[in-house]
Amino acid sequence: MSDSEEAVTAEEQPSTVPAGIAAARAALADVPAEPGVPKLDPILNATGVRRAFGGLVAVDVAHLEVQRGAITALIGPNGAGKTTFFNLLTGFDRPNRGEWVFDGRRADRMRSYQVARAGMVRTFQLTKALTRMTVMDNMLIGAADQVGEGFWAGLVHPLWKRQEAANREKALVLLERFKLIDKRDDYAGELSGGQRKLLEMARALMLNPRMVMLDEPMAGVNPALKQSLLEHIKDLREEGMTVLFVEHDMDMVHEIADWVAVMAAGELITEGTPDQISADRRVIDAYLGAHHDAAER
Template sequence: MSADQQTGISAARAALAGMAAEPGVAKPDPILTATGVRRAFGGLVAVDVEHLEVQRGSITALIGPNGAGKTTYFNLLTGFDRPSSGEWNFNGRKANRMRSYQVAQAGMVRTFQLTKALTRMSVMDNMLIGASSQLGERMWAGLFPPLWKRQEAANREKALVLLERFKLIDKREHYAGELSGGQRKLLEMARALMLDPKMVMLDEPMAGVNPALKQSLLEHIKGLREEGMTVLFVEHDMDMVHEIADWVAVMAAGQLITEGTPDQISADPRVIDAYLGAHHDAAQR
């Protein structure tokens, strides 16, 4: 582990030291604060989270059994779905009425459990469409190449740096559809960084990734924290959670049932209950 990585871990965990292991606990410097977020589909309540704060500069894991509402919660916070009620602030700005592209422009970007690479476009073109505020896309500016060519060159250079970092530089002219599942995950993460985000939200980043690429993805996620970014990720692999997470939030049946450090969560009977279903057994007796 590098000195920078150790410093990033120490700073994040020091900020969270002594926090109560309870749902909705206040953080010293939250970048994201969400209150009363609820999403119902007819009579089914998929998400009903009273309060959640995400500490700035930390890596926070969002875990829970299948059907807990984790991805739905992600979709709400990032503007890909609309809540039945609730509001949230990101980096000091009210974000619950923002559309998905506005959320990304504000600095909160996400990846998906099923990658969204444009398979019939090259890896480089996938990267370039991730850049923000491209003048060449505006009708009036498109008529004047000098206005957008310099920006396009800068975006291309930035994309090359990121592809080198994510070990995809040799694939830059390949169709994205030719990449393996793990390489598509890397591409999606690299493309997200084209926006210079303040917070990156990763939905099951290890799903479908072979062991050879898993460690590489882990190191890249740690690297985001080293650069001062905040990470919130959904994951089922508890070994991964223990390795990289500073803090863990646990959902079950659409609700946030507890929060804490990885060690606290592993020993929490509420978490064991949620995963093993003991509360359902008790209710049926």
């Protein structure tokens, strides 16, 4: 076979790269590795976000844009302000100043439930499963705009019967997907730590989010469930969702992240691809100390 024939044959072969990964890579291909760098199509755009507790400045992020449809990791040493930044963006805390726009809507004045309804949902480092409710009830409580939650409407069964049936069907599909279907009638408090992480992620999807924010999704998870969680996060990207997650495990970051933002002492110090970040002196200094090389000698 000639070189030209081989080239044609190669072009005819379908790409083995999933569509979500290909789109994310294309969107970030020419983005320079700099803190606060503009993105091609940001779903989240935050500027001048500051949160101080007395004299301690926990977060002071000048600018951050999160690319739509990509998986972005937010990393940094303990105490860098990552979870506080998450809390601010999702309405669980209030900044001293700053503003951010989510999917074209000003979100810094929204309360947490309004942020979730707008399409940005989150999970927590310490899971928030309602332990004395069943797994199914945990799922159903995550559905939005439930007619039956109103006092008068709740008294009229036909008004909410069809909606609840649809919510239950959706919950069953998600529980099957996250391999929790056999646990649907168990109390959430009976689940393992890893299963609670899966439940929290599944419940978040009851809202049909456009962006999912995961705070240390792998913390306290056994290796078998860790791989399952990794695959579920990848699936979110393939379904068109944006993912922003906090993580310390760089192996995981390399495996699933399209882009990495690095915080230290409350500030965003750099951004880039996983490979760029791993070789960045600012990141090495932030994790190990600026004088770690001298200390070793």
